[in-house]
Amino acid sequence: MKLIIAYIQPEKLGDVKRELYKAEVFKMSVTNALGCGQQRGYTESYRGVEMEVNLLKKLRLEIAVNEGFVKPTLDAIIKGAQSSKIGDGKIFILDLVECVRIRTGETGGDAIG
Amino acid sequence: MLLSAILLPAGVLMAGEGDAASPTLGIDTLWVLLAAFLVFFMQAGFGMVEAGLTRAKNACNILTKNTLDYCVACLMFFLCGYAIMFGNGNGFIGWTGFGMNSAENPSKVPLLAFWLFQAAFCGAAATIVAGAMAERMKFAAYLTYTVVISAVVYPIVGHWIWSSGGWLAKMGFGDFAGSTVVHSVGGWISFVGTAILGPRIGKYGEDGKPRPMPGHSIPLASLGVFLLWFGWFGFNPGSTLAIGDGAAISLIAVNTNLAACAGAISAMLVVWKFYGKPDLSMTMNGCLAGLVAITAPCAFVSPAASIVIGLIAGCIVVFGVALLDKIKVDDPVGAVPVHGMNGVFGTLAVGIWGQKSLGLARDGLLHGGGLAQLGVQALGNISVCLFAMALMAVVFLAIKGTFGLRVSREEELRGLDIGEHGMEAYAGFQIFTTQ
Numbered sequence: 001m002k003l004i005i006a007y008i009q010p011e012k013l014g015d016v017k018r019e020l021y022k023a024e025v026f027k028m029s030v031t032n033a034l035g036c037g038q039q040r041g042y043t044e045s046y047r048g049v050e051m052e053v054n055l056l057k058k059l060r061l062e063i064a065v066n067e068g069f070v071k072p073t074l075d076a077i078i079k080g081a082q083s084s085k086i087g088d089g090k091i092f093i094l095d096l097v098e099c100v101r102i103r104t105g106e107t108g109g110d111a112i113g
Numbered sequence: 114m115l116l117s118a119i120l121l122p123a124g125v126l127m128a129g130e131g132d133a134a135s136p137t138l139g140i141d142t143l144w145v146l147l148a149a150f151l152v153f154f155m156q157a158g159f160g161m162v163e164a165g166l167t168r169a170k171n172a173c174n175i176l177t178k179n180t181l182d183y184c185v186a187c188l189m190f191f192l193c194g195y196a197i198m199f200g201n202g203n204g205f206i207g208w209t210g211f212g213m214n215s216a217e218n219p220s221k222v223p224l225l226a227f228w229l230f231q232a233a234f235c236g237a238a239a240t241i242v243a244g245a246m247a248e249r250m251k252f253a254a255y256l257t258y259t260v261v262i263s264a265v266v267y268p269i270v271g272h273w274i275w276s277s278g279g280w281l282a283k284m285g286f287g288d289f290a291g292s293t294v295v296h297s298v299g300g301w302i303s304f305v306g307t308a309i310l311g312p313r314i315g316k317y318g319e320d321g322k323p324r325p326m327p328g329h330s331i332p333l334a335s336l337g338v339f340l341l342w343f344g345w346f347g348f349n350p351g352s353t354l355a356i357g358d359g360a361a362i363s364l365i366a367v368n369t370n371l372a373a374c375a376g377a378i379s380a381m382l383v384v385w386k387f388y389g390k391p392d393l394s395m396t397m398n399g400c401l402a403g404l405v406a407i408t409a410p411c412a413f414v415s416p417a418a419s420i421v422i423g424l425i426a427g428c429i430v431v432f433g434v435a436l437l438d439k440i441k442v443d444d445p446v447g448a449v450p451v452h453g454m455n456g457v458f459g460t461l462a463v464g465i466w467g468q469k470s471l472g473l474a475r476d477g478l479l480h481g482g483g484l485a486q487l488g489v490q491a492l493g494n495i496s497v498c499l500f501a502m503a504l505m506a507v508v509f510l511a512i513k514g515t516f517g518l519r520v521s522r523e524e525e526l527r528g529l530d531i532g533e534h535g536m537e538a539y540a541g542f543q544i545f546t547t548q
């Protein structure tokens with residue numbers, strides 16, 4: 001079992017979801033996140049004065065998957081979120097120790113699927 | 114000529130002040146100015162409705178458009194709009210009084226009071242279009258076509274109907290406060306503009322079905338509806354341009370009010386029956402629909418007729434919204450059903466419920482006048498809508514072919530506030546930009 005955490009551009013969520021659905025991955029958690037990478041934000045102007053915005057809006061996507069789904073999920077996220085420009089985001093993959101479905105008490109791979 | 118008008122404002126101020134000592138004239142002037150201030154404040158109503166019914170990431174953009182179109186409309190109406198609308202010319206267009214230099218004054222109140230009232234109307238016609246084309250149009254494109262609407266399209270149509278020499282005015286076409294001149298023009302220009310612009314990204318799924326894109330602040334939108342309703346008490350009763358014995362303005366104010374109430378209730382009931390819940394945004398659209406529909410007949414019909422007109426207007430708006438989704442014309446605030454469709458209905462209502470004893474040229478259908486008035490109303494409204502749509506289609510296509518009508522996909526998804534203005538409406542808040 002793996003936990004896939006991806007930071008993506010907010011406006012790419014629609015595209016990423018569509019690709020994930022095509023790969024039959026329907027379960028995910030999405031949260032608003034702020035962050036910055038190498039480019040350290042952008043500038044806005046407010047009443048004529050430049051203003052540095054160094055934390056950018058991102059989305060954090062969390063998806064727990066069984067081993068067989070790791071590759072398709074990664075491919076789908078990359079396909080949906082990639083624009084080949086700076087700021088497309090990153091994907092982290094973590095080992096998942098356990099998973100419990102609260103309603104039934106199922107554990108492990110059954111609880112994820 | 115324009116230069117002298119700007120350099121010599123005193124000359125403008127003098128024009129039209131014939132009988133300034135009369136107290137009746139003073140009261141009438143006060144009434145027209147007060148009405149002008151109310152109509153001006155409708156701009157705030159439009160702003161709040163449009164901002165409330167669109168998404169947070171585009172709120173700065175829509176309010177910038179709202180602010181600027183009023184400013185552009187007023188300057189254009191000063192420089193050439195008024196001359197085209199009320200100047201001497203032929204039945205099609207006026208051609209004297211550019212820059213308000215020795216401009217004609219068809220009213221009894223001072224020229225500048227009349228001008229301010231008319232200028233506020235011109236601003237309203239221009240701003241209607243902003244809502245329908247919201248969330249995806251370039252700011253520069255918006256400014257460009259606002260100039261054309263307020264300097265050319267609205268004044269020409271106004272000349273046909275509200276100038277004594279206009280060809281529709283001569284036929285006895287009845288549009289008391291502008292269901293055709295302001296609302297049909299704004300609404301049907303919105304329709305062509307939106308059709309040419311295309312729907313917002315994600316509005317229609319791959320299966321072709323419409324997806325809801327909820328507005329970000331229903332409280333703001335409902336505040337906007339009440340501001341518009343309040344302003345309408347200047348828009349309709351103010352169009353008398355005189356207090357008289359008070360009977361006419363009382364009738365008009367009551368008719369305006371009743372139609373708004375009836376429109377809201379019927380839209381609520383229809384949406385409840387067909388979609389299961391009394392949807393507030395549709396109820397508010399119904400209220401505005403009633404106001405638009407009563408704008409032309411407000412002086413010519415009885416209060417009972419106003420209620421019927423409002424009830425029908427509310428139904429039209431609900432089915433109009435569904436119809437637009439069917440043909441995939443994406444109008445985020447419902448400007449086409451509210452202003453376009455009900456502008457047509459209100460104009461026709463004059464020919465159905467209108468009464469000669471209240472100042473109309475002929476009795477309407479239900480008062481034994483036959484189809485004559487209804488025919489004139491239909492002819493006038495169709496000519497106006499076709500003219501405005503054809504002219505603006507050329508303008509929209511020209512903008513599309515040169516510097517572009519629509520922002521890039523990336524900018525649209527990220528929001529026009531950042532893309533067009535480099536600022537946010539709600540700095541410090543987390544706004545979802547995932548749609």
